[in-house]
Amino acid sequence: MRQDIIDRAEREIIDSGFSPARAANLKISLAAEYSYYMGRLEDILTRRPTIWMEMRKTNQSDKATDREWESTQDGIDEMVCRSRLKRIEKLISSLSTYVRVAEGEARNQY
Numbered sequence: 001m002r003q004d005i006i007d008r009a010e011r012e013i014i015d016s017g018f019s020p021a022r023a024a025n026l027k028i029s030l031a032a033e034y035s036y037y038m039g040r041l042e043d044i045l046t047r048r049p050t051i052w053m054e055m056r057k058t059n060q061s062d063k064a065t066d067r068e069w070e071s072t073q074d075g076i077d078e079m080v081c082r083s084r085l086k087r088i089e090k091l092i093s094s095l096s097t098y099v100r101v102a103e104g105e106a107r108n109q110y
Helices: 003-015 020-056 062-070 073-106
Strands: none
Touching: 003 020, 003 073, 020 062, 020 073, 062 073
């Protein structure tokens, strides 16, 4: 399952028991995950205007249409993708910090 990669990276960061090389490999894996979820989000956002306009015909406001959209499978998938993308961004950022600190330690700058 795709979620496992994110969870595994998160656990390894929390445990802090990995090398800079492992951190770099995790960044690569997470970048691939980011690409995957961004592609899924792109597909959803491509379909959204057509579906949303059809829904708007039966709703009295844009807000009501947005709520209806959010209750569809595509709407739920959109929220999940956005949430996972944010998690991945934060994980990559923390791994980048780890690698940067390790580089500084190797140069005796810390």
